[in-house]
Amino acid sequence: MTAPDVEVKALVFDVFGTVVDxxxxxxxxxxxxxxxxxxxxxxxxxxxxxxxxxxxxxxxxxxxxxxxxxxxxxxxxxxxxxxxxxxxxxxxxxxxxxxxxxxxxxRLDPWPDAIPGLSRLKPHYVISPLSNGHVRLLTNMAKRAGIPWDLILSAELSGHYKPDEEAYLTAVDILDLEPDRVMMVAAHEGDLDASREAGLRTAYVHRPLEYGPEAAESAEKPDDSAYDIVADDFVDLAERLDAPSIV
Structure with missing residues (x-):
């Protein structure tokens, strides 16, 4: 699918497996x-x-x-x-x-497409992690790897781990947006399904190598109709959200 009809203002990202390897x-x-x-x-x-x-x-x-x-x-x-x-x-x-x-x-490294894709998205959207990792962990990771977040959001701020609804809605409240103006980006369908139930928009990013090369052959990408966007990687996500390259 292409970009959703409702104007998305912020993108929040699962981190382990989605942003970093x-x-x-x-x-x-x-x-x-x-x-x-x-x-x-x-x-x-x-x-x-x-x-x-x-x-x-x-x-x-x-x-x-x-x-x-x-x-x-x-x-x-x-x-x-x-x-x-x-x-x-x-x-x-x-x-x-x-x-x-x-x-x-x-001290985990981003997938090769992660920082280029986030750098394309950053001028057009508020971008933040929404991870079960705590704020200090996510901050240390970002500083080491140069991940260009606008702010750090974490399940820690709600006192609930994903996929509890409170984890998603606390992030939405902090962003001062309606849920459908926030898009959850993840490589894990359970995370996306729970965020959609909380009212967020959803973008799946395929990470076939998350569990190693041997598991990659059996890693299946959901049908394009499963989520608002189904993308191959973060650069593909930026293209589907019409975020131009930075020259």
């Missing part, structure tokens, strides 16, 4: 740790990254269902990491090394 980043950081420990830590870091990500939604779910009190994503990731180190037989790490590995999620 979490899997390659965690693998890179794990391999660095292995070298720094003179090879004493030998792990299949691709499997480790996948296992860590598998803990993500269950961790959020425990907060959303009231099983545990609100904790930011660093705290949830650290709890998962402690269990994974034991499961993968990793021993002898100092607390500082464990914490540095935990903060790998602050």
């Amino acid at each position: 979490w899997r390659s980043g965690v693998i890179r950081e794990g391999e660095k740790l292995g070298r720094a420990t003179d090879g004493n830590v030998e792990v299949d870091w691709a499997s480790f990254a996948d296992a860590w990500r598998e803990e993500y939604q269950p961790s959020l779910g425990r907060v959303r269902q009231g099983e545990i009190p609100w904790r930011n994503l660093d705290a949830l990731h650290r709890e998962s990491l402690e269990g994974l180190l034991d499961r993968f037989g990793v021993e002898g790490l100092t607390d500082a090394e464990i914490e540095h590995l935990n903060r790998s999620w602050h």
